[in-house]
Amino acid sequence: MTASSTDPPSPSDSSLATSIFSLPPKSSSSSVEAQRAARAARWRFSTICAAVDTKDQHGASSTPIYQTATFKGMDGQYDYTRSGNPTRESHLARLYGAHQAFALSTGMTCLDTILRLVKPGETVLAGDDLYGGTNRLLTYLGTHGGVDVRHVDTTRVEELLPHLGSDNNVKMVLLESPTNPLLKIADIAHISSVVKAAAPSALIVVDNTMMSPYLQRPLDLGADIVYDSATKYLSGHHDLMAGIIAVKDPEITKSIAFVINAVGSGLAPFDSFLLLRGIKTMSIRMDRQQATANLVAAYLDELGFLVHYPGLKRHPKRDIHWKQATGAGAVLSFVTDDKALSERIVGGTRLWGISVSFGAVNSLISMPCLMSHASISAAVRAARGLPENLIRLCVGIEDPRDLIDDLEHALISSGAIEPNLSHPTMSVRRTEELYDADPNAWILERARAFRRPGDSAMERLVAGVKRGLGISKERRTIDGDIVVSAPGKVILFGEHAVVHGVTAVATSVNLRCFAVLSPRSDDTVALEVPNLDFEAEWDISRLPWGLLPVGSDGAKREADKELDPPLLTAIEGLVPEAGKTGVGAAVAFLYLYMVMAGSQANAVSATFTASSNLPIGAGLGSSAAYSTCVASALLIAHKHLSLPSQPGTPVSTAAHDDSGPHFSPRDTDLVDGWAFLAEKVLHGNPSGIDNAVSVRGGAVAFTRSVGGRKGGLEGLHGFSSIRLLLTNTLVPRDTKSLVAGVAAKRLAEPSVVDPVLDSIQAISDEAKGLLGGTTHVDRSHLVSHLESLIRDNHGHLVTLGVSHPSLEMIVAATAAEPFGLATKLTGAGGGGCAVTLIPDAFPESSLQSLLEALRNDGFEPHLTTLGGPGLGVLASSANSPGYTDAVPTPGGGEGCSCPNELG
Numbered sequence: 001m002t003a004s005s006t007d008p009p010s011p012s013d014s015s016l017a018t019s020i021f022s023l024p025p026k027s028s029s030s031s032v033e034a035q036r037a038a039r040a041a042r043w044r045f046s047t048i049c050a051a052v053d054t055k056d057q058h059g060a061s062s063t064p065i066y067q068t069a070t071f072k073g074m075d076g077q078y079d080y081t082r083s084g085n086p087t088r089e090s091h092l093a094r095l096y097g098a099h100q101a102f103a104l105s106t107g108m109t110c111l112d113t114i115l116r117l118v119k120p121g122e123t124v125l126a127g128d129d130l131y132g133g134t135n136r137l138l139t140y141l142g143t144h145g146g147v148d149v150r151h152v153d154t155t156r157v158e159e160l161l162p163h164l165g166s167d168n169n170v171k172m173v174l175l176e177s178p179t180n181p182l183l184k185i186a187d188i189a190h191i192s193s194v195v196k197a198a199a200p201s202a203l204i205v206v207d208n209t210m211m212s213p214y215l216q217r218p219l220d221l222g223a224d225i226v227y228d229s230a231t232k233y234l235s236g237h238h239d240l241m242a243g244i245i246a247v248k249d250p251e252i253t254k255s256i257a258f259v260i261n262a263v264g265s266g267l268a269p270f271d272s273f274l275l276l277r278g279i280k281t282m283s284i285r286m287d288r289q290q291a292t293a294n295l296v297a298a299y300l301d302e303l304g305f306l307v308h309y310p311g312l313k314r315h316p317k318r319d320i321h322w323k324q325a326t327g328a329g330a331v332l333s334f335v336t337d338d339k340a341l342s343e344r345i346v347g348g349t350r351l352w353g354i355s356v357s358f359g360a361v362n363s364l365i366s367m368p369c370l371m372s373h374a375s376i377s378a379a380v381r382a383a384r385g386l387p388e389n390l391i392r393l394c395v396g397i398e399d400p401r402d403l404i405d406d407l408e409h410a411l412i413s414s415g416a417i418e419p420n421l422s423h424p425t426m427s428v429r430r431t432e433e434l435y436d437a438d439p440n441a442w443i444l445e446r447a448r449a450f451r452r453p454g455d456s457a458m459e460r461l462v463a464g465v466k467r468g469l470g471i472s473k474e475r476r477t478i479d480g481d482i483v484v485s486a487p488g489k490v491i492l493f494g495e496h497a498v499v500h501g502v503t504a505v506a507t508s509v510n511l512r513c514f515a516v517l518s519p520r521s522d523d524t525v526a527l528e529v530p531n532l533d534f535e536a537e538w539d540i541s542r543l544p545w546g547l548l549p550v551g552s553d554g555a556k557r558e559a560d561k562e563l564d565p566p567l568l569t570a571i572e573g574l575v576p577e578a579g580k581t582g583v584g585a586a587v588a589f590l591y592l593y594m595v596m597a598g599s600q601a602n603a604v605s606a607t608f609t610a611s612s613n614l615p616i617g618a619g620l621g622s623s624a625a626y627s628t629c630v631a632s633a634l635l636i637a638h639k640h641l642s643l644p645s646q647p648g649t650p651v652s653t654a655a656h657d658d659s660g661p662h663f664s665p666r667d668t669d670l671v672d673g674w675a676f677l678a679e680k681v682l683h684g685n686p687s688g689i690d691n692a693v694s695v696r697g698g699a700v701a702f703t704r705s706v707g708g709r710k711g712g713l714e715g716l717h718g719f720s721s722i723r724l725l726l727t728n729t730l731v732p733r734d735t736k737s738l739v740a741g742v743a744a745k746r747l748a749e750p751s752v753v754d755p756v757l758d759s760i761q762a763i764s765d766e767a768k769g770l771l772g773g774t775t776h777v778d779r780s781h782l783v784s785h786l787e788s789l790i791r792d793n794h795g796h797l798v799t800l801g802v803s804h805p806s807l808e809m810i811v812a813a814t815a816a817e818p819f820g821l822a823t824k825l826t827g828a829g830g831g832g833c834a835v836t837l838i839p840d841a842f843p844e845s846s847l848q849s850l851l852e853a854l855r856n857d858g859f860e861p862h863l864t865t866l867g868g869p870g871l872g873v874l875a876s877s878a879n880s881p882g883y884t885d886a887v888p889t890p891g892g893g894e895g896c897s898c899p900n901e902l903g
């Protein structure tokens with residue numbers, strides 16, 4: 001297929017150069033014909049694609065296939081198909097704004113043809129993120145053709161400049177934009193003008209396959225030659241191989257035509273027919289593919305993957321792309337940071353076919369380093385920044401919902417994402433309605449139902465903090481920000497009994513509170529707690545500093561064991577909108593803020609923002625997570641916590657997380673003590689187990705110090721990843737009154753309650769042995785043993801009177817056939833949450849039916865795993881000028897590993 005967009009071909013152009021659009025009207029004398037031709041000359045892209053304006057002798061409305069090698073006669077337009085064939089002649093030049101366009105047998109043939117314009121001793125500058133086949137051919141040209149091939153980052157014009165001096169003999173600059181597969185953007189117009197100015201004889205060649213002429217026309221931007229693998233978008237069905245070369249200059253056209261004719265690389269008649277047929281629907285296909293690609297990119301981006309796609313707002317050089325192209329295309333790539341994980345994702349899809357190439361109506365998934373770019377050595381790939389775990393997605397025209405379903409399934413089953421327990425699940429009907437009303441909102445909803453577990457506890461934390469506070473990937477925390485995060489908890493055994501000195505076993509959950517303390521300079525302290533729709537600010541000078549004990553100087557590290565009632569009352573008077581849920585959070589914050597500063601002189605001016613993905617008031621320790629965040633952020637601001645010398649290095653307390661620095665045991669205890677004080681503000685007389693878990697993470701056995709008996713805290717590290725189902729009844733309850741109810745029952749019926757407390761102690765002791773690794777059992781026995789302890793403990797809590805009909809419904813639903821699972825209430829009971837242990841072998845299909853059944857009963861089920869990191873400090877530059885230097889940093893030193901006197 002060859003054609004010229006403007007001039008009719010001269011006989012010397014050979015019969016390759018014919019265009020139905022450029023031929024003069026049959027009867028040029030007829031003004032009607034002339035007007036029709038003039039109108040046709042104004043047709044827009046999709047019209048040109050769809051129209052069959054052939055001058056076929058029978059008026060065929062589809063281009064006929066001239067399946068012939070030779071043509072009879074001496075003076076006809078065609079003689080031999082290698083030189084020209086009517087099926088191959090078409091309107092392509094017009095699609096490219098070219099002087100002439102040629103259809104060849106493949107995209108690589110196009111490149112081969114173009115590279116024959118380069119002579120030995122000349123230089124080709126090519127990109128460093130190129131299709132593997134391009135790289136292979138260039139390498140061959142270098143080794144066998146005596147051409148100096150240099151790979152530079154062609155997306156950066158400054159990298160090209162040193163190569164453009166006349167001694168470099170640059171003949172050709174080969175560009176792709178966006179590049180394949182990293183979708184880097186080159187400024188085609190800018191590069192063309194810079195190259196032309198410095199090396200006037202150099203040809204700018206653009207591989208436009210990622211875009212097609214529908215979205216980008218490089219000849220209009222200053223390129224000399226553009227080629228496309230027409231196997232991709234132009235034909236669109238992956239049922240033929242083809243390539244197109246479009247050329248602006250008549251002289252270059254002749255050289256290209258010469259090579260094609262000499263070599264015989266023109267596209268065969270039948271393939272030309274298929275290609276023409278594909279081109280008719282190109283724009284409509286690409287519109288659909290591109291719209292879906294935008295959704296897929298938004299989905300992966302929202303999940304926290306690094307996605308390469310110029311449709312995304314933060315894509316580097318996006319503005320340049322949109323200056324030179326009219327769409328983002330339908331190819332995107334993303335990294336998982338784990339090659340094995342990427343392989344599992346790619347292998348887990350069904351609708352997305354594992355295949356090289358792109359541009360077809362059916363969607364494809366691949367790992368370029370193993371497939372399309374495998375011919376580039378691993379070392380070169382690494383040097384060019386091509387991640388081995390990169391996944392490329394080529395979006396087709398299937399229903400976007402099916403594509404997302406399939407991709408999501410692969411992401412879940414590979415372990416790349418897990419349910420976002422804090423996100424309310426939408427009914428199928430509501431989801432469908434949202435899709436119909438607003439696909440962009442729909443895709444975000446789909447993504448928010450999941451989250452990435454990350455590769456390490458710290459990475460999870462970083463991602464969690466950003467998500468939790470709505471800090472988008474591009475927004476970095478400002479200098480001086482202190483960013484902290486702490487988990488909620490689930491009590492596995494011993495709630496309520498723990499208040500009376502019995503041991504309880506609790507574990508952190510992967511739902512967290514996130515907080516930022518940001519310095520300000522207006523002598524104001526402010527609080528924002530969006531979960532509770534509360535914000536307030538206070539003039540620091542008007543806080544009741546006079547109520548602090550005389551001599552407070554802020555140097556004190558340890559938290560008080562008890563609250564100071566007059567100070568508490570005074571602070572309560574400062575919090576507006578009494579009765580709102582945020583009031584407790586504000587009072588706790590201000591209380592710690594004042595006591596920790598010790599005096600007005602030491603007070604820091606800052607805004608504290610906390611946001612949690614924990615359900616609040618459901619028994620999962622949202623208050624402890626919040627208290628831990630308040631305590632740790634304020635301790636850092638007052639320089640009471642020793643942090644790594646390198647600002648911004650994440651610190652954690654999680655003993656099981658070996659990566660990164662940890663707080664010393666003494667500092668861990670310090671945070672715990674202050675968090676406990678905040679818990680006291682919120683709850684009066686809590687046992688302290690919630691903050692102990694939130695600060696440390698993992699699983700702990702906790703015994704409160706009661707009546708002079710020594711308490712204790714022990715980390716339990718003898719288990720790995722046990723799955724739990726937390727089901728929120730959504731029934732509100734009040735911890736304080738439930739705890740008081742049990743105390744009253746104990747007073748009234750000691751003969752009933754005391755044996756129950758003894759039995760719970762025995763249960764906790766057994767659980768401690770199992771989870772702490774001192775009782776040696778195999779994995780299946782560990783789980784079944786824990787299940788029987790769960791059933792027993794729940795029975796005792798029923799006896800204590802703290803269950804609720806909604807909790808009993810969940811116990812029954814999970815125990816019923818075919819599930820047979822063990823469930824107990826967790827936390828204070830009276831509503832709140834139930835916890836169910838999910839054995840390793842529990843079938844995924846049964847789990848899905850159980851979740852569905854619970855949702856149908858109006859509950860909110862969340863899957864989680866046992867254990868997880870505790871307090872994490874993500875960013876902290878307490879040494880920055882934003883915070884006062886007046887508070888001396890106390891001396892460090894290792895202290896006790898566990899606070900034995902917690903309350």
Ligand SMILES: Nc1ncnc2c1ncn2[C@@H]1O[C@H](COP(=O)(O)OP(=O)(O)O)[C@@H](O)[C@H]1O
Nearest residue numbers: 529584585612616617618619620621622623626
């Ligand atoms: N994200 C948060 N922001 C501010 N305050 C919070 C947050 N999460 C919890 N709180 C505080 O904790 C209280 C809930 O504590 P509680 O009823 O014991 O529930 P839970 O069992 O979830 O800890 C809230 O009323 C509020 O004072």
Ligand SMILES: C[C@@](O)(CCOP(=O)(O)O)CC(=O)O
Nearest residue numbers: 495496619686687735827828
């Ligand atoms: C009931 C209790 O044992 C656990 C706390 O329950 P909750 O997380 O407030 O639902 C009370 C406590 O230990 O402070």
